[in-house]
Amino acid sequence: MATETNQTRKPRVLVSDKLSETAVQIFRDKGIDVTFEPDLGKDKDALRLAIKDYDGLAIRSATKATEKLLQAADNLKVIGRAGIGVDNVDLKAASRKGVIVMNTPFGNSITTAEHAITLMMSVARQIPEASQSTHAGKWEKSKFMGVELTNKTLGLIGCGNIGTIVADRAQGLKMKVLAYDPFLSQERADKLGVTKVELEDLFPAADFITLHVPLTDKTRGIISADAIKQMKDGVRVINCARGGLVDEAALAAALKAGKVAGAGFDVFETEPATESPLFNLPNVVCTPHLGAATKEAQENVAVQVAEQMSDYLLNGAVTNAINMPSITAEEAPVLSPFVKLAGYLGAFVGQMTEDPIKAINLTYDGAVADMNTRALNSSAVAGVIAAQLPDVNMVSAPVVAEERGIKVSTTTQSRSGVFETYIKLTVTTDKAERSIAGTVFSDGKPRFIQIKGINMDAEIGPHMLYTTNNDVPGIIGALGTVLGGAKVNIANFHLGRAEQGGEAIALLYVDQGVSAATVQELQNTGLFQQVKPLTFDV
Numbered sequence: 008m009a010t011e012t013n014q015t016r017k018p019r020v021l022v023s024d025k026l027s028e029t030a031v032q033i034f035r036d037k038g039i040d041v042t043f044e045p046d047l048g049k050d051k052d053a054l055r056l057a058i059k060d061y062d063g064l065a066i067r068s069a070t071k072a073t074e075k076l077l078q079a080a081d082n083l084k085v086i087g088r089a090g091i092g093v094d095n096v097d098l099k100a101a102s103r104k105g106v107i108v109m110n111t112p113f114g115n116s117i118t119t120a121e122h123a124i125t126l127m128m129s130v131a132r133q134i135p136e137a138s139q140s141t142h143a144g145k146w147e148k149s150k151f152m153g154v155e156l157t158n159k160t161l162g163l164i165g166c167g168n169i170g171t172i173v174a175d176r177a178q179g180l181k182m183k184v185l186a187y188d189p190f191l192s193q194e195r196a197d198k199l200g201v202t203k204v205e206l207e208d209l210f211p212a213a214d215f216i217t218l219h220v221p222l223t224d225k226t227r228g229i230i231s232a233d234a235i236k237q238m239k240d241g242v243r244v245i246n247c248a249r250g251g252l253v254d255e256a257a258l259a260a261a262l263k264a265g266k267v268a269g270a271g272f273d274v275f276e277t278e279p280a281t282e283s284p285l286f287n288l289p290n291v292v293c294t295p296h297l298g299a300a301t302k303e304a305q306e307n308v309a310v311q312v313a314e315q316m317s318d319y320l321l322n323g324a325v326t327n328a329i330n331m332p333s334i335t336a337e338e339a340p341v342l343s344p345f346v347k348l349a350g351y352l353g354a355f356v357g358q359m360t361e362d363p364i365k366a367i368n369l370t371y372d373g374a375v376a377d378m379n380t381r382a383l384n385s386s387a388v389a390g391v392i393a394a395q396l397p398d399v400n401m402v403s404a405p406v407v408a409e410e411r412g413i414k415v416s417t418t419t420q421s422r423s424g425v426f427e428t429y430i431k432l433t434v435t436t437d438k439a440e441r442s443i444a445g446t447v448f449s450d451g452k453p454r455f456i457q458i459k460g461i462n463m464d465a466e467i468g469p470h471m472l473y474t475t476n477n478d479v480p481g482i483i484g485a486l487g488t489v490l491g492g493a494k495v496n497i498a499n500f501h502l503g504r505a506e507q508g509g510e511a512i513a514l515l516y517v518d519q520g521v522s523a524a525t526v527q528e529l530q531n532t533g534l535f536q537q538v539k540p541l542t543f544d545v
Contacts, residue, residue, distance in 0.1 A: 016040075017038055017039060017040040018039050018040065018062045018063065018320035018321065019039070019040045019041075019042070019060060019061045019062050019063070019082075020034055020039050020040070020041045020042070020061060020062065020063035020064070020065055020316060020320070021041075021042050021044065021047070021057060021058065021060075021061040021063070021064050021065070022034075022041060022042065022043045022044065022045065022065045022066075023044055023045070023047040023048035023054055023064065023065070023066055023069075023070045024045055024048045024065070024066045024067035024068070024069045024070050024089070025045040025067060025069075026043075026045070026065060026067070026089055026309040026312070026313070027305065027306050027309040027310070029306065029309065029310055030065075030089075030306075030309035030310050030312065030313040031043045031313070033310060033313040033314060033317065034065075034313050034316075034317060037313075037317040037321060038321065039063075039316075039317055039320065039321075042061070044057075047070075048066060048067075048069040048070030048071075049069055049070075051071070051073075051076070054070065054076060055075065055076050055079045056079075058076060058079055058080045058083060059079055059080060059081045059082065060082065061080075061082060061083060062082055062083065062084045062085070062320055063083070063084065063085045063086070063087065063316050063320055064080075064083060064085075064086045064087070065086075065087045065089065065312055065313065065316060066086065066087070066088055066089070066095070066096075067088070067089050067090060068090065068092070068095055070095065071095050072086055072095060072096040072097060072101065072108075073097055073100070074097045074100035077097065077100045077101055077104045077106065078100075078104075080104065080106065083104070083106050084105075084106060084107065084319075084320065085106065085107045085108075085109060085316055085319050085320065086101060086106055086107070086108045086109070087109045087110075087111075087312040087313075087315060087316040088108070088109065088110045088111070088312065089111055089114075089305075089308040089309045089311070089312040090110065090111060090114075090115065090299060090308050091110055091111070091112050091115065091299070092110075092249075093108055093110055093329055096108050098329060098330055099406065101330060101402075102330045102402055102403050102405075102406040103403050103406060103407070104403065105399070105400040105401075105402045105403045106402065107319065107325060107328050107330065107331045107402055108328065108329045108330050108331075109312065109315050109316065109319075109325075109326065109327050109328050109329070110312075110327055110329060111307075111308040111311040111312050111315070111327060112168055112327055113168055113311070113327075114304060114307035114308030114309075114310075114311045115298070115299035115301075115304035115305075115307065115308055116168045116169045116172055117172060117303075117304070118298065118299055118300075118301045118303065118304035119169050119247055119298035119299055119304075120169050120170075120172035120173045120176060121176070122247050122273060122294075122297060122298045123169075123173050123217050123219070123245055123247040123271075123298075124173065124176050124177070124180075126245050126247065126271030126272075126273065126292055126294070127156065127161075127215055127217065127243070127245050127271060128156065129271060129292045130243050130245070130269040130270065130271045130290060130291075130292055131153050131154050131155070131156055131215075131243065131269075132151070132153035132154075133151045133153055133269070133290055134292075135292050136151065136289070136290065137151040154214075156177075156180045156181075156182055156215075157180060157181045157182070158181060158182070158183070159182050159183070159214040159215060160182065160183045160184075160185060160212055160213050160214050160215070161173075161174075161177045161182045161183070161184050161185070161213065161214070161215045161216075161217065162185050162187070162209040162210070162212065162213025162215065162216040162217070163177075163184055163185065163186040163187070163188075163201065163217060163219065164187050164188075164206070164209070164216065164217070164218045164219065164220055164229065165187075165188055165218060165219035165220035165248065166186040166187075166188040166191045166195075166196075166199070166201065166219070167188070167190075167219065167220075169219045169247075169248075170186070170188070170219035170220075171199060173217060173219060174186065174199055174200075174201050175199075178200060182215075183202070184199075184200070184201040184202065185201065185202050185204045185208070185209050185212060185213060186199075186201040186202065186203055186204065187203075187204055187205060187206050187209050188203075188220075191203055206229075206234070207237065210234060210237035210238045210239075211237055211238065211239055212239065213238070213239065213242060214239065214241075214242060214243070215242070215243045215244075215245065216230070216238070216242060216243070216244050216245065217244075217245040217246070217247070218230070218245070218246045218247070218248045218249075218252050218253070219247070219248050220248055220249075220252065221248070221249060222248075222249035222250070222251045222252060226252055227251050227252065228251070228252070228253070228254050229252050229253075230244065230246075230252060230253040230254060230257075230258065231254050231257060232254060232257035232260075232261075235257055235258065235261045235266060235267065238266070238267070240265075240266060241267075241268040242266075242267055242268065243267070243268050243269040243270065243271075244258060244267060244269075244270045244271075245270070245271040245272075246270075246271070246272050246273065246274055247271075247273040247274065247298045248274060249274055250274040250275040250276045250277070250278060250280075251276050252274075253272075255275070255276055255283055255284045255285055256284045258270060258284075258285065259284035259285055259288060262285075262288050262289075262290075262291065263288070268290065269290035269291065269292075270285060270288075270290075270291045270292070271291075271292040271293075272285055272291070272292070272293050272294075273293075273294045273295075273296055273297055273298050274296055274298070275296075278296060279295070280293075280295070315327060318336055322336055322339055323339050323343065324336040324339050325382075330402055330406075331382075331385065331401065331402050332379060332381035332382040332384075332385060333379075333382075334379060334382050338378070338379060341378070342378055342379055342382060342383075344447045344451050344452070344453060345375055345378060345383055345430070345447055345453075346382060346383060346386045346401075347386075347453050348430060348445050348446070348447055348453035349369070349383040349384075349386040349387040349390065349430055349432070350386040350387065350389060350390040350544075351390065351445065351453055351455075351467050351543055352387055352390065352430060352431075352432040352443050352444070352445050352455075353367075353386070353387040353388060353389060353390020353391040353392075353393075353432060354390040354391075354393065354394065354541075354542075354543055354544075355390075355443050355455070355458075355473075355541065355543075356390075356391055356432055356434045356441055356442075356443055357390055357391040357392065357393060357394030357395070357434075358394045358539065358541050358542075359441060359473070359539060359541075360391075360394070360434055360436060360441060362436040362437060362438050362439070363411075363436060363437070364391065364411075364413050364434055364435070364436055365412075365413065365414065365435050365436055365437065366413065366414040366415070366416065366434070366435040367387070367388060367391060367408070367413060367414070367415045367416070367432065367433070367434055367435075368415075368416045368417070368418060368432070368433045368435075369383065369384055369387055369415075369416075369417050369418070369430060369431070369432055370417075370418040370419075370420065370430070370431040370432075370433070371383070371417070371418070371419045371420070371428075371430055372419075372420050372421075372422060372423050372424070372426075372428060372429050372430070372431070373421065373422035373423075373426065373427050373428030373429065374422075374427055374428040375428040375429070375430055376419035376420060376421070376428075380417055380419065382401070383430065384405075384415060384417060385401040385402075385404055385405055386401050387430075387432055388404040388405060388408050388413075388415055389401050389403075389404035391432075391434060392404055392407055392408065392411075426446050426456065427446075428446060428447075429444050429445065429446040429456060430444065430445055430446070431443070431444040431457070432444070441459070442457075442458075442459065442460070443455060443457065443458050443459075444456050444457040444458075445457075452466065452467075453467055454466060454467065455467065455501075455514065458473075458503070458512055458514070459475075459510070459512065460505070461503040461504060461505055461510070461511075461512055462503055463501050463502070463503035463512070463514065464501065465499070465501040465514045465516070466499050466501075466516055467516070467543055467545060468498060468499070468516035468517070468543065468545060469542060469543055469544075469545045470516070470517050470518065470519055470520050470521070470540070470541075470542060471514060471515060471516055471517065471540070471541040471542075471543065472486075472490075472513075472514070472515040472517055472521050472538070472539070472540055472541070473512070473513070473514050473515075473537070473538075473539045473540075473541055474486070474512065474513045474515075474529070474535050474537060474538050474539070475510070475511070475512050475535065475536045475537040476511055476512075476513070476534055476535045476536060477508070477509070477510065477511065477536075478504045478505075478506075478507060478508050478509055478510070478511040479508070479534070481534060482502075482511070482513065482534060482535075483500070483502075483513075485529065485532050485534050486500075486513065486515065486529070489525060489528050489529050489532070490515075490517065490521070490525065492528075493521070493522065493524075493525040493528075495517050495518070495519060495521055495525065496517065496518040496519070497515055497516070497517055497518075498516040498517060498518055499515070499516035500513070500515055500516075501513065501514045501515070501516075520540060520542065521540040526538050526539075526540060
């Protein structure tokens with residue numbers, strides 16, 4: 008019975024949380040071998056035993072992709088989270104393992120925005136408390152005096168996907184919208200019809216404040232005791248983004264003091280939230296992280312994650328990745344040969360460099376400068392580092408480079424030479440600077456076009472031999488004689504020199520690897536300053 012090879016077998020995906028049947032069927036329709044075990048994510052030991060057989064893992068929030076789980080994931084290439092938050096995934100461990108982590112930031116944007124508006128209205132009119140009072144047979148009409156949203160000022164902290172929708176809905180309610188977002192351009196603000204402001208301007212002007220930013224070191228506690236002091240008396244605060252953005256104890260104190268008139272919270276510092284300083288306070292509406300909890304949103308994110316994971320496993324398209332530059336399905340065919348080229352350039356320099364690397368610079372000249380240079384950077388850095396750490400790939404390389412203190416920089420420029428486009432990689436160590444350039448020809452094959460500033464045109468093969476020498480007679484003969492004696496066949500031979508009689512290089516594409524004994528024999532001729540066998544994943 009024939010065994011299925013890695014080259015011919017279908018990609019395998021494990022769905023360990025409750026995704027919709029529609030999403031599972033998408034995997035099947037795309038030609039993915041999918042296993043649907045929606046309760047497996049709750050059993051850590053069983054999941055750890057199963058994960059080694061899969062290329063992809065599709066999850067919601069029940070599955071915890073821990074470092075321990077990732078250590079057992081020998082074949083895993085991608086984790087897809089149906090939803091925005093990836094708190095249940097160890098991103099550093101996934102990156103080191105070379106596993107792409109994707110989320111679905113757009114599938115529940117409308118649902119979360121609507122929930123923010125719902126909480127705003129509920130707090131403005133004290134709906135939950137009024138409902139509870141009425142159910143209890145009371146008729147406390149005068150107790151629940153509310154405020155209108157019309158003509159009020161909404162302070163929006165974060166104007167991304169969800170914040171933009173909230174702004175649109177608020178404008179429909181005739182609210183004035185102030186927006187704080189460091190990434191919001193004036194042009195974009197004008198198009199949305201919002202007023203771009205800084206936090207110090209937003210706090211004293213807003214009647215309602217709603218948060219729509221991720222939880223980072225910069226945003227943690229963005230609503231602090233000091234921030235609350237700057238706010239208008241009677242302000243109402245809404246948080247449907249992330250717990251930890253608001254100092255809950257400080258907000259509770261402000262609510263009790265009457266500085267803040269009400270609050271609506273869907274997220275908390277600790278979840279599941281069994282206790283909070285905000286619980287049981289008047290005019291505080293709390294919900295158990297329901298922002299994405301609609302049938303439409305759950306279906307949308309499940310379908311989206313299935314599409315994204317399938318596109319990556321089958322076509323190499325990277326969409327909504329947390330730890331990897333995105334590569335669209337449209338750009339993947341055009342970008343792919345340049346990704347290979349960047350990897351080859353990195354692999355060449357990495358194999359030639361033995362000293363600790365301080366910096367890597369990528370120069371993109373011509374058409375390639377307009378491509379996805381972040382993805383190309385990742386490929387090049389992976390090529391450089393893989394010479395010392397073979398398991399490094401495009402996902403883990405930037406993490407490893409940062410951990411090792413390697414500075415990675417990029418330069419883009421218009422076409423400057425005879426080639427329509429090229430990439431030049433320069434590596435700096437304490438002792439030297441080494442560079443190599445390459446391009447992709449019309450046949451889609453990458454080529455080396457310059458090494459150490461010396462021009463050449465070299466096809467790239469799995470096994471190569473690089474030499475440096477003075478430009479003197481006998482080099483070609485020595486290489487042919489020694490390699491011929493070692494039964495090493497030369498497929499292609501490329502030469503270059505700086506000037507007549509000056510520094511020269513040779514790059515040979517050979518049919519098999521060159522042994523250490525053969526390298527030594529070449530060095531014993533006294534003709535070469537350097538003899539270096541190279542390998543490339545071609």
